[in-house]
Amino acid sequence: MANCLVAQSGGPTAVINASLAGVIRANQLNPVYDRVFGGIHGIEGVLEDKLFDLTDLPAREIDILKQTPSSALGTCRYKLKRGNDTDYKRLVEVMDAHSIEVMFYIGGNDSMDTVDALSEWAAANGVAKRFIGIPKTVDNDLVPVDHCPGFPSAAKLACQITHATRLDYDAYTRPEVFVLETMGRDAGWLAASCCATGDVDLLVLPEVDFDKDAFLAQVQAKMDATGECYIVVSEGAHYADGTYISAGESANDGFAHAVLGGAALTLKQMIVDAGIAPRGVVQDLSRAARSSNFAQSLVDVTEAYELGLSAHMHSARPGFTGQVVGIAPRTDLSAPYNPVFFAGPASQFANFVRTFPEEWILPDYQGITDEALAYFRPLIAGEPKIIYENGMPATIMPFNKR
Amino acid sequence: MANCLVAQSGGPTAVINASLAGVIRANQLNPVYDRVFGGIHGIEGVLEDKLFDLTDLPAREIDILKQTPSSALGTCRYKLKRGNDTDYKRLVEVMDAHSIEVMFYIGGNDSMDTVDALSEWAAANGVAKRFIGIPKTVDNDLVPVDHCPGFPSAAKLACQITHATRLDYDAYTRPEVFVLETMGRDAGWLAASCCATGDVDLLVLPEVDFDKDAFLAQVQAKMDATGECYIVVSEGAHYADGTYISAGESANDGFAHAVLGGAALTLKQMIVDAGIAPRGVVQDLSRAARSSNFAQSLVDVTEAYELGLSAHMHSARPGFTGQVVGIAPRTDLSAPYNPVFFAGPASQFANFVRTFPEEWILPDYQGITDEALAYFRPLIAGEPKIIYENGMPATIMPFNKR
Numbered sequence: 001m002a003n004c005l006v007a008q009s010g011g012p013t014a015v016i017n018a019s020l021a022g023v024i025r026a027n028q029l030n031p032v033y034d035r036v037f038g039g040i041h042g043i044e045g046v047l048e049d050k051l052f053d054l055t056d057l058p059a060r061e062i063d064i065l066k067q068t069p070s071s072a073l074g075t076c077r078y079k080l081k082r083g084n085d086t087d088y089k090r091l092v093e094v095m096d097a098h099s100i101e102v103m104f105y106i107g108g109n110d111s112m113d114t115v116d117a118l119s120e121w122a123a124a125n126g127v128a129k130r131f132i133g134i135p136k137t138v139d140n141d142l143v144p145v146d147h148c149p150g151f152p153s154a155a156k157l158a159c160q161i162t163h164a165t166r167l168d169y170d171a172y173t174r175p176e177v178f179v180l181e182t183m184g185r186d187a188g189w190l191a192a193s194c195c196a197t198g199d200v201d202l203l204v205l206p207e208v209d210f211d212k213d214a215f216l217a218q219v220q221a222k223m224d225a226t227g228e229c230y231i232v233v234s235e236g237a238h239y240a241d242g243t244y245i246s247a248g249e250s251a252n253d254g255f256a257h258a259v260l261g262g263a264a265l266t267l268k269q270m271i272v273d274a275g276i277a278p279r280g281v282v283q284d285l286s287r288a289a290r291s292s293n294f295a296q297s298l299v300d301v302t303e304a305y306e307l308g309l310s311a312h313m314h315s316a317r318p319g320f321t322g323q324v325v326g327i328a329p330r331t332d333l334s335a336p337y338n339p340v341f342f343a344g345p346a347s348q349f350a351n352f353v354r355t356f357p358e359e360w361i362l363p364d365y366q367g368i369t370d371e372a373l374a375y376f377r378p379l380i381a382g383e384p385k386i387i388y389e390n391g392m393p394a395t396i397m398p399f400n401k402r
Numbered sequence: 403m404a405n406c407l408v409a410q411s412g413g414p415t416a417v418i419n420a421s422l423a424g425v426i427r428a429n430q431l432n433p434v435y436d437r438v439f440g441g442i443h444g445i446e447g448v449l450e451d452k453l454f455d456l457t458d459l460p461a462r463e464i465d466i467l468k469q470t471p472s473s474a475l476g477t478c479r480y481k482l483k484r485g486n487d488t489d490y491k492r493l494v495e496v497m498d499a500h501s502i503e504v505m506f507y508i509g510g511n512d513s514m515d516t517v518d519a520l521s522e523w524a525a526a527n528g529v530a531k532r533f534i535g536i537p538k539t540v541d542n543d544l545v546p547v548d549h550c551p552g553f554p555s556a557a558k559l560a561c562q563i564t565h566a567t568r569l570d571y572d573a574y575t576r577p578e579v580f581v582l583e584t585m586g587r588d589a590g591w592l593a594a595s596c597c598a599t600g601d602v603d604l605l606v607l608p609e610v611d612f613d614k615d616a617f618l619a620q621v622q623a624k625m626d627a628t629g630e631c632y633i634v635v636s637e638g639a640h641y642a643d644g645t646y647i648s649a650g651e652s653a654n655d656g657f658a659h660a661v662l663g664g665a666a667l668t669l670k671q672m673i674v675d676a677g678i679a680p681r682g683v684v685q686d687l688s689r690a691a692r693s694s695n696f697a698q699s700l701v702d703v704t705e706a707y708e709l710g711l712s713a714h715m716h717s718a719r720p721g722f723t724g725q726v727v728g729i730a731p732r733t734d735l736s737a738p739y740n741p742v743f744f745a746g747p748a749s750q751f752a753n754f755v756r757t758f759p760e761e762w763i764l765p766d767y768q769g770i771t772d773e774a775l776a777y778f779r780p781l782i783a784g785e786p787k788i789i790y791e792n793g794m795p796a797t798i799m800p801f802n803k804r
Contacts, residue, residue, distance in 0.1 A: 008573075012569070012573050068569070069566045070566070070570045071573040074572075074573050075574060076575065077576070159793075160696045160795065161694070163797065164471050164472070164693055164694040164695060164696070165689050165690060165693075167471055167693065168414045168472045168692070170472065170476075170800055170803060171414050171472045171473040171476050171800070171802070172476070172477060172478075173443050173446065173476065281689060283689050284688070286685050286686070287683060287685050288566070288685055290570070291569065291570045292562065292563070292566040293566060294562045294566070294696055294697050377792065377793070380794070383793075388785060390783070391558060391561075391699065391782040391783040391785075392561060392562060392565060392599060395565065398569065400572070400573070
């Protein structure tokens with residue numbers, strides 16, 4: 001009887017472990033594989049034969065794994081490059097040593113490209129190994145899906161911090177601006193999602209070249225009208241020439257790239273220097289938003305888990321390789337939310353970046369359209385029942401630390 | 403029949419509105435006062451006669467008020483200075499105009515000093531008005547209490563972010579340090595509380611003069627031993643001469659005080675410059691930690707609410723003025739948690755700063771003692787049942803925005 005391998009790659013999320021839990025649990029419900037091995041630290045550890053036997057993980061641990069943020073197997077930034085026969089052969093050697101026929105890889109664009117490359121290479125070289133992808137990324141930038149597991153929970157936490165800090169900001173009378181910075185180097189999905197709470201006055205995305213004068217005019221208009229201006233900026237916001245906001249203006253001392261909340265800090269200083277407000281508050285979400293378990297979206301954790309189940313189920317079919325499972329794009333955003341699962345070629349998931357749609361962006365930094373709000377709202381709906389221990393959401397000991 | 407007034411002052415917290423809810427609800431349970439007025443934007447708005455009638459706030463709104471972060475009445479930084487007869491007389495004028503006999507003031511050290519000063523002045527001038535304090539502060543720096551409402555929830559959120567970011571950090575193999583910065587200019591309570599999760603390798607507090615060489619030696623030792631070093635620093639950490647960490651070293655360009663996460667950033671750069679780790683990740687909690695409703699401590703929200711009830715109940719006794727309600731210091735930290743409520747003279751609450759006890763600090767930045775852990779753990783215990791709407795914890799429209 002053959003075994004399978006599951007590994008995680010890229011940046012951790014709030015629900016990447018739920019997909020892992022799905023694969024493990026599916027095999028307990030239908031033992032297609034004799035053993036389910038976890039690869040420690042992604043492909044990097046697998047090449048070093050670092051595996052952990054997950055087959056018989058107790059149900060209670062699986063439940064807690066689903067609510068454990070970050071990557072419980074450990075992650076890596078190591079990329080399996082196309083044409084790297086040495087790594088490919090070593091991988092097959094490790095798989096053979098453990099009678100592993102199928103590898104599930106949970107990750108973002110790069111990992112889906114790895115799934116594509118490995119399955120191509122296996123076919124070309126008559127190697128009877130199969131490779132299946134399960135997507136995750138807080139950036140939400142994969143092309144063929146409606147959204148990507150990990151993003152809804154990051155968005156839900158970002159929305160909660162947006163609303164809480166807006167209330168904090170609103171409690172004061174003194175004139176100041178508030179600038180919140182989110183992750184999002186190339187795509188503004190996370191920053192845009194903050195608008196779902198109705199708290200954002202101005203939104204600065206990487207999808208729109210930054211125009212300082214036009215932006216400051218809008219800040220002035222908000223301050224004139226209400227005495228307040230709550231701004232959300234994506235870390236990747238940039239000028240027309242590609243220069244990041246965080247690299248210019250007041251932070252032009254070469255220190256900027258190391259500065260936490262660089263874009264937010266720069267916008268705040270820009271506003272103060274222009275005399276629009278005497279001061280400002282800056283909040284950077286940074287790492288805190290991407291893999292927490294105190295604001296998981298029920299939709300997200302459920303889908304991540306079910307994608308793990310789905311990948312395992314599909315894998316029972318011989319010849320199923322080079323495929324990735326996902327949630328199909330919604331055709332009608334006004335219809336009740338009803339996610340449709342599908343599997344498609346990994347090549348469609350790799351090497352493309354889906355930016356936030358231009359037609360969903362209101363002009364003059366005014367936020368997002370109603371259609372965009374209709375897209376976001378169901379994703380952040382619902383809260384899982386979290387198991388607490390000693391006042392903290394329970395988490396499992398990561399497998400890479402055992 | 404006389405009326406009462408309740409107002410909020412200083413920095414918002416996660417539960418300052420629960421104390422407000424307690425005052426409102428107490429008067430519904432026992433209508434000692436005909437009307438309960440809320441002062442908009444603290445004493446600043448009261449002097450301008452900006453009041454909001456809270457007497458008949460529906461029970462459902464009171465429930466949601468309890469879980470609404472920030473100051474629902476709005477806050478101010480305006481200080482009623484001792485000997486400022488003009489302001490005092492104007493305050494009495496406003497109170498008279500609305501038949502207000504008692505004022506409840508929810509705030510930190512300064513507000514408790516205001517309660518003390520006003521009650522003294524009223525006694526000296528034969529003014530039949532009474533002033534009662536309800537404490538709050540995320541800094542936890544009031545002297546005569548075990549802890550201060552607002553702090554446990556801030557600590558609980560800080561602990562959750564500590565654990566989540568530690569898991570995120572642990573997922574990687576690459577050598578880097580992680581530095582988390584918390585609020586806490588003069589006292590290190592919030593930074594110290596992060597140690598309750600067992601995730602902190604090194605802790606840098608304002609209570610211990612910073613010694614760069616000694617600190618770097620500890621970072622080196624942790625990196626040598628485990629390849630990891632997770633550091634928590636309080637924003638107020640400083641050298642023996644009083645210079646803030648955030649003002650020195652790599653951030654010595656005068657830009658530092660504007661830099662978000664200045665202390666964390668400086669420590670990270672210091673470690674990189676010393677060649678101990680090639681890189682580091684910095685996370686600043688800033689505003690996000692102090693007034694959120696997605697990580698309220700059940701102990702905290704319950705106590706804040708009950709302190710509101712208690713203040714109202716005490717106020718039914720004629721002559722009760724210049725007093726503040728609070729939770730008495732625990733005498734045995736190993737006993738089951740059982741908060742004891744008391745009322746004491748406002749003078750004991752004002753003008754003193756309780757720093758984190760030196761005897762609870764381990765040497766060489768190694769964190770805190772078991773006794774300190776025993777102090778923190780019950781405070782972050784339990785989670786209130788949060789009412790959600792559209793995927794977000796429900797909040798009421800702030801009174802200062804109605």
